[in-house]
Amino acid sequence: MRLELIRHGQTDWNLHDQLQGSSDIPLNDTGREQAHRAALLLAPYEWSAIVSSPLMRARETAEIIAAELGIELGAAYPELIERDYASREGTVATTKIPDEPNEFFPDIEPRGAVAERGLAAIADIRDSRLPLDGDGANIAVVCHGTIIRFTLSALLGREVGHIHNAAANQIEWRDGRWHVLSINDEPVDSLADAVDETVSVVGDQG
Template identity: 75%
Template sequence: MRLELIRHGQTDWNLNDKLQGSSDIPLNETGRAQALEAAGLLADAEWSAIVSSPLGRARETARIIADTLGIELGDAYDELIERDYASHEGRTPESPIPDEPNADYPDIEPRESVARRGLEALETIRDTRLPLDGDDAHIVVVCHGTIIRFVLSEILGREVPHIENAAANTLEWDGTAWHVLSINGGVVDTDID
Protein backbone atom coordinates (compact mmCIF):
# COMPACT_ATOMS: atom_id res chain seq x y z
CA MET A 1 0.00 0.00 0.00
CA ARG A 2 1.23 3.45 -0.87
CA LEU A 3 0.02 6.77 0.52
CA GLU A 4 0.72 10.24 -0.90
CA LEU A 5 0.45 12.72 1.95
CA ILE A 6 -0.31 16.09 0.37
CA ARG A 7 -0.29 19.33 2.32
CA HIS A 8 -3.24 21.55 1.40
CA GLY A 9 -2.72 24.51 -0.93
CA GLN A 10 -1.91 28.01 0.28
CA THR A 11 -4.31 30.16 2.31
CA ASP A 12 -4.10 33.88 3.07
CA TRP A 13 -2.91 32.97 6.57
CA ASN A 14 -0.05 30.89 5.06
CA LEU A 15 0.81 33.86 2.87
CA ASN A 16 0.97 36.15 5.91
CA ASP A 17 2.80 33.62 8.16
CA LYS A 18 -0.12 33.33 10.58
CA LEU A 19 -0.62 30.15 12.58
CA GLN A 20 -3.73 28.33 11.33
CA GLY A 21 -3.83 25.11 13.29
CA SER A 22 -7.40 23.93 13.77
CA SER A 23 -8.88 27.22 12.49
CA ASP A 24 -10.85 26.58 9.32
CA ILE A 25 -9.26 28.96 6.81
CA PRO A 26 -10.10 28.59 3.09
CA LEU A 27 -7.70 28.27 0.19
CA ASN A 28 -6.76 31.38 -1.74
CA GLU A 29 -6.36 31.49 -5.53
CA THR A 30 -2.70 30.44 -5.28
CA GLY A 31 -3.77 27.48 -3.14
CA ARG A 32 -6.31 26.39 -5.72
CA ALA A 33 -3.66 26.60 -8.46
CA GLN A 34 -1.29 24.56 -6.26
CA ALA A 35 -3.99 21.90 -5.84
CA LEU A 36 -4.28 21.67 -9.63
CA GLU A 37 -0.47 21.36 -9.88
CA ALA A 38 -0.53 18.57 -7.28
CA ALA A 39 -3.19 16.78 -9.33
CA GLY A 40 -0.92 17.06 -12.36
CA LEU A 41 1.92 15.41 -10.42
CA LEU A 42 -0.41 12.59 -9.41
CA ALA A 43 -1.94 12.07 -12.86
CA ASP A 44 0.46 9.32 -13.96
CA ALA A 45 -0.59 6.87 -11.22
CA GLU A 46 -3.80 4.96 -10.60
CA TRP A 47 -5.40 6.04 -7.33
CA SER A 48 -7.76 3.93 -5.24
CA ALA A 49 -9.09 6.79 -3.13
CA ILE A 50 -8.62 10.40 -2.05
CA VAL A 51 -9.27 11.22 1.61
CA SER A 52 -8.53 14.25 3.76
CA SER A 53 -8.72 16.24 6.95
CA PRO A 54 -12.20 17.74 7.39
CA LEU A 55 -10.86 21.32 7.51
CA GLY A 56 -11.97 23.34 4.49
CA ARG A 57 -8.49 24.04 3.06
CA ALA A 58 -7.63 20.33 3.02
CA ARG A 59 -11.05 19.24 1.84
CA GLU A 60 -11.05 21.75 -1.03
CA THR A 61 -7.53 20.70 -2.07
CA ALA A 62 -8.68 17.06 -2.03
CA ARG A 63 -11.82 17.93 -4.01
CA ILE A 64 -9.81 19.75 -6.70
CA ILE A 65 -7.43 16.78 -6.99
CA ALA A 66 -10.31 14.28 -7.06
CA ASP A 67 -12.23 16.25 -9.70
CA THR A 68 -9.12 16.69 -11.84
CA LEU A 69 -8.24 12.99 -11.67
CA GLY A 70 -11.84 11.82 -12.03
CA ILE A 71 -11.89 10.03 -8.68
CA GLU A 72 -14.65 10.21 -6.10
CA LEU A 73 -13.74 12.24 -3.01
CA GLY A 74 -13.57 9.89 -0.04
CA ASP A 75 -13.85 10.23 3.72
CA ALA A 76 -12.61 12.99 6.00
CA TYR A 77 -10.73 11.95 9.14
CA ASP A 78 -10.81 14.15 12.26
CA GLU A 79 -7.46 12.68 13.36
CA LEU A 80 -5.83 14.48 10.39
CA ILE A 81 -6.77 17.98 11.61
CA GLU A 82 -3.74 20.24 12.00
CA ARG A 83 -1.97 20.81 15.32
CA ASP A 84 -4.01 22.93 17.70
CA TYR A 85 -2.18 26.20 18.29
CA ALA A 86 -4.97 27.36 20.65
CA SER A 87 -4.69 31.06 21.59
CA HIS A 88 -1.94 31.61 19.00
CA GLU A 89 -4.05 30.80 15.95
CA GLY A 90 -4.40 33.81 13.69
CA ARG A 91 -1.18 35.35 15.01
CA THR A 92 2.26 35.61 13.46
CA PRO A 93 4.74 33.81 15.73
CA GLU A 94 7.30 36.05 17.42
CA SER A 95 9.57 33.11 18.26
CA PRO A 96 10.02 29.56 16.92
CA ILE A 97 7.11 27.26 17.75
CA PRO A 98 8.33 24.67 20.27
CA ASP A 99 7.59 20.96 20.08
CA GLU A 100 6.04 21.08 23.53
CA PRO A 101 4.06 23.75 25.38
CA ASN A 102 6.27 26.30 27.16
CA ALA A 103 6.00 29.74 28.77
CA ASP A 104 5.54 31.47 25.39
CA TYR A 105 3.15 28.82 24.01
CA PRO A 106 1.47 27.28 27.08
CA ASP A 107 -1.65 25.97 25.37
CA ILE A 108 -0.41 24.43 22.09
CA GLU A 109 -1.01 20.77 21.38
CA PRO A 110 2.04 18.65 22.36
CA ARG A 111 4.04 17.06 19.57
CA GLU A 112 3.36 13.52 20.80
CA SER A 113 -0.39 14.10 20.58
CA VAL A 114 -0.14 15.38 16.99
CA ALA A 115 2.11 12.50 15.86
CA ARG A 116 -0.07 9.91 17.61
CA ARG A 117 -3.25 11.27 15.96
CA GLY A 118 -1.57 11.25 12.57
CA LEU A 119 -0.29 7.70 12.92
CA GLU A 120 -3.71 6.54 14.15
CA ALA A 121 -5.28 8.12 11.06
CA LEU A 122 -2.83 6.28 8.78
CA GLU A 123 -3.66 3.01 10.54
CA THR A 124 -7.39 3.64 10.14
CA ILE A 125 -6.95 4.46 6.44
CA ARG A 126 -4.80 1.36 5.99
CA ASP A 127 -7.21 -0.91 7.85
CA THR A 128 -10.20 0.52 5.95
CA ARG A 129 -8.68 0.53 2.47
CA LEU A 130 -6.62 -2.69 2.40
CA PRO A 131 -9.69 -4.96 2.43
CA LEU A 132 -11.25 -2.84 -0.35
CA ASP A 133 -8.23 -2.24 -2.56
CA GLY A 134 -5.62 -4.84 -1.55
CA ASP A 135 -1.87 -4.45 -1.12
CA ASP A 136 -1.60 -2.41 -4.32
CA ALA A 137 -3.83 0.37 -2.97
CA HIS A 138 -2.66 3.89 -3.74
CA ILE A 139 -4.35 6.51 -1.56
CA VAL A 140 -4.01 10.30 -1.65
CA VAL A 141 -4.27 11.79 1.85
CA VAL A 142 -4.65 15.58 1.98
CA CYS A 143 -3.96 17.18 5.34
CA HIS A 144 -1.61 19.69 6.98
CA GLY A 145 2.08 20.55 7.19
CA THR A 146 2.85 20.10 10.88
CA ILE A 147 0.99 16.82 11.25
CA ILE A 148 2.72 15.47 8.13
CA ARG A 149 6.13 16.62 9.40
CA PHE A 150 5.63 15.12 12.87
CA VAL A 151 4.37 11.80 11.45
CA LEU A 152 7.24 11.50 8.96
CA SER A 153 9.75 12.40 11.69
CA GLU A 154 8.27 9.74 13.98
CA ILE A 155 8.50 7.08 11.27
CA LEU A 156 12.05 8.04 10.27
CA GLY A 157 13.32 8.65 13.80
CA ARG A 158 14.79 12.01 12.76
CA GLU A 159 13.59 15.51 11.98
CA VAL A 160 12.28 16.30 8.53
CA PRO A 161 12.13 19.74 6.91
CA HIS A 162 9.17 22.09 6.60
CA ILE A 163 6.43 20.60 4.42
CA GLU A 164 5.59 22.80 1.44
CA ASN A 165 2.03 23.64 0.37
CA ALA A 166 0.65 21.02 -2.05
CA ALA A 167 3.88 18.98 -1.84
CA ALA A 168 3.75 15.18 -2.12
CA ASN A 169 5.24 12.99 0.60
CA THR A 170 5.22 9.26 -0.11
CA LEU A 171 4.74 6.48 2.43
CA GLU A 172 4.71 2.76 1.77
CA TRP A 173 3.28 0.00 3.98
CA ASP A 174 5.23 -3.26 3.60
CA GLY A 175 2.88 -5.38 5.70
CA THR A 176 4.66 -4.67 8.98
CA ALA A 177 5.82 -1.02 8.96
CA TRP A 178 5.57 2.34 7.20
CA HIS A 179 8.53 3.54 5.12
CA VAL A 180 9.06 7.14 3.99
CA LEU A 181 10.00 7.23 0.30
CA SER A 182 9.84 10.97 -0.41
CA ILE A 183 9.51 14.31 1.36
CA ASN A 184 8.38 17.41 -0.55
CA GLY A 185 8.73 15.36 -3.72
CA GLY A 186 12.40 14.49 -3.11
CA VAL A 187 13.67 10.96 -2.52
CA VAL A 188 14.53 10.20 1.11
CA ASP A 189 18.04 9.01 1.97
CA THR A 190 17.35 6.05 4.25
CA ASP A 191 21.04 5.56 5.10
CA ILE A 192 21.23 8.67 7.31
CA ASP A 193 21.53 7.79 10.99
Protein backbone atom coordinates in the same frame (compact mmCIF):
# COMPACT_ATOMS: atom_id res chain seq x y z
CA MET B 1 -0.21 0.03 -0.11
CA ARG B 2 1.18 3.49 -0.71
CA LEU B 3 -0.10 6.76 0.73
CA GLU B 4 0.69 10.18 -0.70
CA LEU B 5 0.51 12.64 2.21
CA ILE B 6 -0.24 15.94 0.48
CA ARG B 7 -0.21 19.29 2.21
CA HIS B 8 -3.14 21.50 1.24
CA GLY B 9 -2.69 24.53 -1.04
CA GLN B 10 -1.85 27.99 0.20
CA THR B 11 -4.21 30.16 2.26
CA ASP B 12 -3.95 33.86 3.07
CA TRP B 13 -2.79 32.92 6.57
CA ASN B 14 0.01 30.81 5.06
CA LEU B 15 0.96 33.79 2.90
CA HIS B 16 1.34 36.00 5.98
CA ASP B 17 2.95 33.31 8.20
CA GLN B 18 0.00 33.26 10.59
CA LEU B 19 -0.46 30.14 12.69
CA GLN B 20 -3.55 28.33 11.39
CA GLY B 21 -3.71 25.09 13.29
CA SER B 22 -7.29 24.00 13.82
CA SER B 23 -8.74 27.28 12.50
CA ASP B 24 -10.83 26.59 9.41
CA ILE B 25 -9.27 28.89 6.80
CA PRO B 26 -10.08 28.55 3.06
CA LEU B 27 -7.66 28.29 0.17
CA ASN B 28 -6.70 31.43 -1.70
CA ASP B 29 -6.37 31.54 -5.50
CA THR B 30 -2.72 30.53 -5.34
CA GLY B 31 -3.71 27.53 -3.22
CA ARG B 32 -6.27 26.46 -5.80
CA GLU B 33 -3.66 26.72 -8.56
CA GLN B 34 -1.29 24.63 -6.44
CA ALA B 35 -3.98 21.97 -6.03
CA HIS B 36 -4.43 21.80 -9.80
CA ARG B 37 -0.66 21.45 -10.26
CA ALA B 38 -0.56 18.68 -7.66
CA ALA B 39 -3.25 16.85 -9.60
CA LEU B 40 -1.13 17.04 -12.76
CA LEU B 41 1.80 15.43 -10.92
CA LEU B 42 -0.46 12.65 -9.65
CA ALA B 43 -2.25 12.10 -12.97
CA PRO B 44 0.16 9.49 -14.44
CA TYR B 45 -0.62 7.05 -11.63
CA GLU B 46 -3.69 5.01 -10.73
CA TRP B 47 -5.47 6.09 -7.54
CA SER B 48 -7.88 4.01 -5.54
CA ALA B 49 -9.12 6.87 -3.37
CA ILE B 50 -8.48 10.37 -2.08
CA VAL B 51 -9.24 11.26 1.54
CA SER B 52 -8.51 14.32 3.66
CA SER B 53 -8.65 16.29 6.86
CA PRO B 54 -12.11 17.80 7.37
CA LEU B 55 -10.76 21.39 7.45
CA MET B 56 -11.90 23.32 4.37
CA ARG B 57 -8.42 24.10 3.02
CA ALA B 58 -7.58 20.40 2.93
CA ARG B 59 -11.03 19.33 1.78
CA GLU B 60 -11.07 21.80 -1.13
CA THR B 61 -7.56 20.74 -2.18
CA ALA B 62 -8.79 17.14 -2.19
CA GLU B 63 -11.91 18.10 -4.13
CA ILE B 64 -9.84 19.79 -6.84
CA ILE B 65 -7.47 16.83 -7.12
CA ALA B 66 -10.35 14.33 -7.16
CA ALA B 67 -12.11 16.23 -9.95
CA GLU B 68 -8.91 16.41 -12.01
CA LEU B 69 -8.18 12.70 -11.54
CA GLY B 70 -11.78 11.61 -12.05
CA ILE B 71 -12.07 9.80 -8.74
CA GLU B 72 -14.68 10.13 -6.01
CA LEU B 73 -13.81 12.23 -2.98
CA GLY B 74 -13.52 9.90 0.00
CA ALA B 75 -13.82 10.24 3.74
CA ALA B 76 -12.65 13.05 6.00
CA TYR B 77 -10.57 11.86 8.98
CA PRO B 78 -10.75 14.08 12.10
CA GLU B 79 -7.38 12.71 13.28
CA LEU B 80 -5.75 14.53 10.35
CA ILE B 81 -6.67 18.03 11.58
CA GLU B 82 -3.63 20.28 11.99
CA ARG B 83 -1.83 20.83 15.30
CA ASP B 84 -3.95 22.96 17.62
CA TYR B 85 -2.20 26.25 18.42
CA ALA B 86 -5.16 27.37 20.54
CA SER B 87 -4.83 31.01 21.67
CA ARG B 88 -1.90 31.62 19.30
CA GLU B 89 -3.85 30.85 16.12
CA GLY B 90 -3.98 33.84 13.81
CA THR B 91 -0.75 35.30 15.21
CA VAL B 92 2.74 35.31 13.70
CA ALA B 93 5.30 33.33 15.70
CA THR B 94 8.37 35.36 16.64
CA THR B 95 10.05 32.66 18.74
CA LYS B 96 10.70 28.99 18.13
CA ILE B 97 7.54 26.94 18.49
CA PRO B 98 8.17 24.37 21.25
CA ASP B 99 7.32 20.69 21.31
CA GLU B 100 5.46 21.21 24.61
CA PRO B 101 3.44 24.17 25.92
CA ASN B 102 5.52 26.93 27.49
CA GLU B 103 5.09 30.53 28.66
CA PHE B 104 4.91 31.83 25.07
CA PHE B 105 2.68 29.01 23.79
CA PRO B 106 0.75 28.03 26.94
CA ASP B 107 -2.01 25.95 25.39
CA ILE B 108 -0.67 24.44 22.17
CA GLU B 109 -1.12 20.74 21.45
CA PRO B 110 2.00 18.76 22.49
CA ARG B 111 4.08 17.41 19.63
CA GLY B 112 3.73 13.82 20.81
CA ALA B 113 -0.06 14.05 20.69
CA VAL B 114 0.06 15.38 17.12
CA ALA B 115 2.36 12.56 16.00
CA GLU B 116 0.14 9.99 17.70
CA ARG B 117 -2.89 11.35 15.81
CA GLY B 118 -0.99 11.20 12.53
CA LEU B 119 0.15 7.63 13.09
CA ALA B 120 -3.37 6.62 14.14
CA ALA B 121 -4.82 8.25 11.02
CA ILE B 122 -2.57 6.44 8.55
CA ALA B 123 -3.25 3.16 10.36
CA ASP B 124 -6.99 3.83 10.14
CA ILE B 125 -6.74 4.64 6.43
CA ARG B 126 -4.69 1.49 5.84
CA ASP B 127 -7.10 -0.73 7.76
CA SER B 128 -10.22 0.76 6.18
CA ARG B 129 -8.91 0.73 2.59
CA LEU B 130 -7.01 -2.58 2.44
CA PRO B 131 -10.19 -4.71 2.25
CA LEU B 132 -11.48 -2.49 -0.57
CA ASP B 133 -8.34 -1.83 -2.58
CA GLY B 134 -5.76 -4.48 -1.69
CA ASP B 135 -2.02 -4.28 -1.01
CA GLY B 136 -1.23 -2.46 -4.25
CA ALA B 137 -3.50 0.52 -3.68
CA ASN B 138 -2.40 4.13 -4.02
CA ILE B 139 -4.29 6.49 -1.69
CA ALA B 140 -3.95 10.28 -1.74
CA VAL B 141 -4.27 11.84 1.73
CA VAL B 142 -4.63 15.64 1.90
CA CYS B 143 -3.90 17.22 5.26
CA HIS B 144 -1.51 19.72 6.88
CA GLY B 145 2.16 20.60 7.12
CA THR B 146 2.92 20.12 10.78
CA ILE B 147 1.02 16.87 11.23
CA ILE B 148 2.73 15.49 8.11
CA ARG B 149 6.14 16.62 9.39
CA PHE B 150 5.66 15.17 12.88
CA THR B 151 4.28 11.90 11.50
CA LEU B 152 7.17 11.46 9.05
CA SER B 153 9.66 12.35 11.79
CA ALA B 154 8.16 9.66 14.03
CA LEU B 155 8.38 7.09 11.24
CA LEU B 156 11.97 7.98 10.33
CA GLY B 157 13.27 8.55 13.85
CA ARG B 158 14.79 11.89 12.84
CA GLU B 159 13.69 15.45 12.22
CA VAL B 160 11.95 16.26 8.94
CA GLY B 161 12.08 19.77 7.49
CA HIS B 162 9.43 22.14 6.15
CA ILE B 163 6.59 20.58 4.15
CA HIS B 164 5.67 22.63 1.08
CA ASN B 165 2.11 23.54 0.12
CA ALA B 166 0.62 20.93 -2.24
CA ALA B 167 3.76 18.77 -2.10
CA ALA B 168 3.43 14.99 -1.88
CA ASN B 169 5.20 12.81 0.69
CA GLN B 170 5.05 9.10 -0.05
CA ILE B 171 4.95 6.30 2.47
CA GLU B 172 4.53 2.57 1.85
CA TRP B 173 3.14 -0.18 4.08
CA ARG B 174 5.51 -3.13 3.61
CA ASP B 175 6.79 -5.98 5.79
CA GLY B 176 4.56 -4.93 8.66
CA ARG B 177 5.69 -1.32 8.91
CA TRP B 178 5.63 2.06 7.17
CA HIS B 179 8.56 3.08 4.97
CA VAL B 180 9.04 6.76 4.05
CA LEU B 181 9.89 6.96 0.33
CA SER B 182 9.81 10.68 -0.45
CA ILE B 183 9.49 14.08 1.20
CA ASN B 184 8.37 17.13 -0.80
CA ASP B 185 8.46 14.96 -3.94
CA GLU B 186 12.15 14.14 -3.40
CA PRO B 187 13.47 10.63 -2.63
CA VAL B 188 14.09 10.39 1.10
CA ASP B 189 17.63 9.02 0.69
CA SER B 190 18.73 12.28 -0.92
CA LEU B 191 17.35 14.28 2.03
CA ALA B 192 18.98 12.39 4.90
CA ASP B 193 20.79 15.43 6.29
CA ALA B 194 18.59 18.20 4.86
CA VAL B 195 16.67 19.68 7.81
CA ASP B 196 15.34 23.24 7.58
CA GLU B 197 16.17 24.78 10.96
CA THR B 198 13.44 27.45 10.54
CA VAL B 199 10.51 25.07 10.42
CA SER B 200 9.68 25.51 14.09
CA VAL B 201 9.15 29.25 13.57
CA VAL B 202 7.25 29.67 10.31
CA GLY B 203 6.23 27.80 7.22
CA ASP B 204 4.09 24.73 7.77
CA GLN B 205 1.99 25.49 10.84
CA GLY B 206 -1.30 24.87 9.09
